[in-house]
Ligand code: NAD
């Protein structure tokens with residue numbers, strides 16, 4: 001039987017192992033993909049560190065990873081419309097197709113979703129089995145590194161494109177990879193001013209590179225003061241990309257009456273928020289979960305084809321053998337998006 005290397009969570013607890021495992025066998029509705037580039041998501045880091053969420057969710061042995069570019073090398077018997085040799089990535093949420101949400105075009109909030117690299121074996125491997133319905137073909141002449149970040153870029157597209165950004169004053173709290181993608185999207189959409197905040201110098205520098213007009217170190221400056229000073233009345237849109245309670249509070253303070261908010265950042269514990277601000281400013285809050293399947297993907301394809309440049313977000317590349325170094329760097333926060341190459 002054919003073997004491959006894979007980064008696997010072998011037992012419950014912190015860490016990962018670089019193992020030799022069998023190349024997966026595909027079902028009739030799947031394709032086998034040879035992975036060319038993988039990217040590390042915060043979720044992979046949580047599973048690596050083995051936080052309480054992953055301890056409750058992940059059943060080892062499990063190959064991690066869901067962000068990738070690869071080439072199709074084998075097609076299941078029932079697969080049509082795809083060919084061996086195609087350069088692809090994929091939507092990593094395998095939806096059930098049967099629940100109320102799937103049947104009403106809202107598969108991104110499916111009741112029985114299986115996540116690649118979390119609930120089924122993922123793509124930190126030389127090969128992966130991917131449901132054909134989830135495959136997203138990439139342009140042949142495209143940069144495989146950009147292909148590998150479609151999943152988090154899609155999160156940013158979903159959060160940002162929930163609103164019309166053109167001509168608007170946009171606040172982005174949190175400049176991790178997804179917040180940084182939002183800066184690029186707001187710029188491309190013709191936002192009037194883009195305000196971004198973080199507490200990490202490395203990411204503050206990246207936010208400047210991505211073209212934010214005002215980059216605020218939330219530990220040293222008051223975001224709301226800066227936004228009100230520049231706009232007179234406050235910002236039109238908040239994209240909350242940090243999952244930090246002080247960031248959310250300052251972001252809400254920065255808004256004008258009637259403003260809109262996308263909440264994408266995940267808070268590790270209960271949030272006390274000032275609902276008076278929401279009520280008396282008449283704000284509208286939108287929860288953002290994953291990517292709309294596949295509306296978001298078509299929007300992302302269009303944005304990239306129109307010249308969206310997110311390459312400065314990708315800061316480091318490691319081989320699979322260097323996974324511990326890559327995870328340590330991710331834990332330090334002194335990086336943008338980190339790639340792993342099999
Ligand atoms: P990340 O952890 O790399 O980025 C978060 C950033 O927020 C960091 O740069 C951090 O320094 C910054 N931050 C912390 N405190 C802050 C403060 N007080 N003010 C301003 N910034 C502050 O994460 P990411 O990969 O870019 O993802 C962004 C968030 O979205 C995370 O919370 C992640 O869990 C969440 N997420 C949600 C979904 C979804 O479907 N809703 C999907 C993917 C990720």
Ligand code: ZN
Pocket residue numbers: 095096097098099100101102107109110111112113
């Ligand atoms: Zn479903």
